[in-house]
Amino acid sequence: MKNYGVPVRFKIASCAIVFCLGISVLFSMSIIPALAQDDDNDLVLEYGLELLLDMEITSVLKKPQKLSEVAAAVFVITKEDIRSSGVTTIADALRMAPGVNVARLDSNKWAISIRGFLGRFSNKLLVLIDGRSIYSPSFSGVEWELHDLVLDDIARIEVIRGPGGAIWGANAVNGVINIITENAQNTEEGLLDIGAGTEESVLGSFRYGGALTASLSVRGYIKYFERDAFVDKSGSEAFDDWKALHGGFRGDWSLSEKSVLSFNGAIFDVDVNQMFTTALLEPPYSQRALDSKEVSGSDLMLSWDHTFLLSSISVKTYFNHFEAKEIVVTEERETFDVEFQHNFLLADYHEISWGLGYRETNDSFQNTLHISSDPDSHSFNIFSTFINGEFTIRDNLLFCIVGSKFEDNDFTGFEVQPNVRFLLTPTPHNSVWLSASRAVRTPARSDEHSRTSLSSAIPPDSELNPYDLPILIVVYGNDDILSEELLSYEMGYRATISEKLLFDVAAFYNIYDNLVSIEEGEPHLDTYDSIDYIAIPYEMQNKLNAITYGGEIVCDWQAAKWLRMQAAYSYLYLDFTLDDDSTDIGSKLNEGRSPQNQFSLRISSQFAKLEFSTWFRYVDEIPEVISEFTEYRSVPSYTTLDCRLTWKLHKQVELSFVGQNLIEEQHLEYTPDIFTTDATEIERSVYGKLTFRF
Numbered sequence: 001m002k003n004y005g006v007p008v009r010f011k012i013a014s015c016a017i018v019f020c021l022g023i024s025v026l027f028s029m030s031i032i033p034a035l036a037q038d039d040d041n042d043l044v045l046e047y048g049l050e051l052l053l054d055m056e057i058t059s060v061l062k063k064p065q066k067l068s069e070v071a072a073a074v075f076v077i078t079k080e081d082i083r084s085s086g087v088t089t090i091a092d093a094l095r096m097a098p099g100v101n102v103a104r105l106d107s108n109k110w111a112i113s114i115r116g117f118l119g120r121f122s123n124k125l126l127v128l129i130d131g132r133s134i135y136s137p138s139f140s141g142v143e144w145e146l147h148d149l150v151l152d153d154i155a156r157i158e159v160i161r162g163p164g165g166a167i168w169g170a171n172a173v174n175g176v177i178n179i180i181t182e183n184a185q186n187t188e189e190g191l192l193d194i195g196a197g198t199e200e201s202v203l204g205s206f207r208y209g210g211a212l213t214a215s216l217s218v219r220g221y222i223k224y225f226e227r228d229a230f231v232d233k234s235g236s237e238a239f240d241d242w243k244a245l246h247g248g249f250r251g252d253w254s255l256s257e258k259s260v261l262s263f264n265g266a267i268f269d270v271d272v273n274q275m276f277t278t279a280l281l282e283p284p285y286s287q288r289a290l291d292s293k294e295v296s297g298s299d300l301m302l303s304w305d306h307t308f309l310l311s312s313i314s315v316k317t318y319f320n321h322f323e324a325k326e327i328v329v330t331e332e333r334e335t336f337d338v339e340f341q342h343n344f345l346l347a348d349y350h351e352i353s354w355g356l357g358y359r360e361t362n363d364s365f366q367n368t369l370h371i372s373s374d375p376d377s378h379s380f381n382i383f384s385t386f387i388n389g390e391f392t393i394r395d396n397l398l399f400c401i402v403g404s405k406f407e408d409n410d411f412t413g414f415e416v417q418p419n420v421r422f423l424l425t426p427t428p429h430n431s432v433w434l435s436a437s438r439a440v441r442t443p444a445r446s447d448e449h450s451r452t453s454l455s456s457a458i459p460p461d462s463e464l465n466p467y468d469l470p471i472l473i474v475v476y477g478n479d480d481i482l483s484e485e486l487l488s489y490e491m492g493y494r495a496t497i498s499e500k501l502l503f504d505v506a507a508f509y510n511i512y513d514n515l516v517s518i519e520e521g522e523p524h525l526d527t528y529d530s531i532d533y534i535a536i537p538y539e540m541q542n543k544l545n546a547i548t549y550g551g552e553i554v555c556d557w558q559a560a561k562w563l564r565m566q567a568a569y570s571y572l573y574l575d576f577t578l579d580d581d582s583t584d585i586g587s588k589l590n591e592g593r594s595p596q597n598q599f600s601l602r603i604s605s606q607f608a609k610l611e612f613s614t615w616f617r618y619v620d621e622i623p624e625v626i627s628e629f630t631e632y633r634s635v636p637s638y639t640t641l642d643c644r645l646t647w648k649l650h651k652q653v654e655l656s657f658v659g660q661n662l663i664e665e666q667h668l669e670y671t672p673d674i675f676t677t678d679a680t681e682i683e684r685s686v687y688g689k690l691t692f693r694f
């Protein structure tokens with residue numbers, strides 16, 4: 001039978017793009033004459049391409065660099081991008097970046113990765129907020145639903161596609177995302193956001209900042225939201241609604257012209273509803289249960305930066321406390337981290353950076369049938385140092401960056417992550433870069449000390465179970481597990497074709513070794529809560545390898561002062577292979593769990609009192625996966641369209657209307673790959689928001 005779904009979807013999407021582009025142009029042409037009569041109206045987007053190219057980013061080498069001079073695949077999501085898109089979460093804002101896979105599992109969970117290996121906990125992606133890691137050392141990944149900010153306080157999001165281990169260390173394998181907040185001096189005002197909609201039931205945030213002295217500025221904020229549940233495949237309402245309360249502060253104190261002390265802190269409380277399927281050792285041997293997950297946490301960070309005549313030093317330290325309770329696991333964790341960095345010039349054309357770091361993590365788990373840890377409490381440490389050199393081979397033409405991170409951790413011991421990059425700038429408007437890097441993903445607690453059971457026991461005396469006891473499939477960690485390794489080769493070309501047109505392309509070829517596989521063991525008798533059962537064990541080992549390659553293209557066009565268009569395309573190919581003696585099947589089948597093709601087109605028009613933006617996205621299909629212990633339904637390719645209209649009622653008051661996922665009534669983006677919560681589908685939605693500045 002022929003499948004007409006994709007062609008029809010493409011036709012709908014094409015018509016939607018043409019329609020929205022036409023509306024944007026007609027809207028613009030009709031309003032320009034009226035605006036031209038008002039001398040106070042400036043038809044200028046807040047961030048033009050000239051400002052974007054001159055923007056300083058800090059995440060590639062842990063020091064300021066112009067975006068146009070970076071030897072890496074970098075994409076910057078600006079404050080204006082976030083505002084004009086109409087997104088309400090950091091996770092959804094990341095859909096703007098090429099090469100980033102963003103899939104929403106349900107109303108309160110996301111799977112986010114860079115260049116493949118998409119999953120609920122994507123363990124090869126390092127995510128930071130102002131340089132503070134939010135990567136979970138327990139489950140190797142980021143719980144995106146727990147991390148939120150007043151979006152207006154985000155200065156930019158720097159997305160590095162490709163390894164960052166030479167600077168940031170372990171787990172920065174496929175990329176680094178650094179969410180950078182505004183200096184308190186840039187937010188010396190009041191802000192109140194209130195809104196509501198079909199899915200965004202309640203939206204509210206309040207931020208106030210000011211100068212306590214001529215050299216000290218502070219701000220504080222509070223944010224609350226309630227989000228409605230999505231729907232299941234049949235269109236019935238699911239049980240994944242949620243709510244959260246966030247609060248925090250930031251202060252920046254200029255101790256002198258060359259010395260700055262910054263401090264910030266945050267606290268949050270998140271309540272999540274989710275439907276779990278869990279195993280039972282007695283009839284009916286599995287159950288679906290509504291679980292109300294409760295998570296809370298706090299963090300405090302202090303940093304000091306001092307500039308000398310030809311050098312600079314910085315010291316950063318933070319403390320984080322985290323608690324989570326859900327039906328399958330209860331966890332409490334504390335993390336302490338301190339870093340030192342020194343940059344200095346070597347002669348007139350070379351710069352050296354080096355630093356030291358220490359991190360201590362203490363955790364505690366309450367064991368259940370579904371997830372347990374042995375020991376249930378554990379403390380582990382990471383010691384690190386790095387050195388990086390930037391050398392000018394030929395002035396204004398050829399540059400070399402070489403360095404490495406050295407780490408010692410309690411799981412795999414000593415790790416080395418070197419990197420070498422070359423940057424060629426034949427003209428001020430063109431640059432070519434090449435790189436070769438090694439990066440590692442070190443084991444987490446769940447890789448070494450865990451025991452995880454699947455969501456259903458096999459009843460005794462059934463077709464699949466000849467025994468008189470129930471069978472439970474259990475995945476065990478492995479104390480001898482190794483770090484997953486990447487050897488990556490990248491190249492890129494960045495061109496400013498004119499002051500209005502920017503073109504950026506990057507390509508990569510990645511070789512992965514020692515990826516975690518799940519190897520079958522011998523069945524044995526086990527007991528839980530005085531109930532005997534047959535355990536079929538699977539153990540985590542390093543018998544999976546992979547090759548991936550692909551690339552990303554970005555074209556940014558400032559068509560007029562009042563009109564900007566940005567198109568992005570990403571391609572990804574993955575090929576997994578198992579060692580000859582491996583018994584694993586499911587891990588290899590997971591190679592198709594990341595979309596191969598992605599496309600995005602954003603169109604933004606900004607005027608004195610009216611703004612209109614549209615955002616079209618296409619994401620390729622994800623095929624079905626079935627094995628002994630995994631079964632994921634296929635995710636068809638999908639197209640989405642978001643539109644945002646904003647009216648500035650006053651210089652300090654604006655009203656916004658946003659429509660999201662407008663093409664289809666509902667669509668699936670991903671199915672759970674760990675902890676069997678129900679997969680739900682995203683609905684078409686609208687919301688309105690009123691913003692006051694004072």
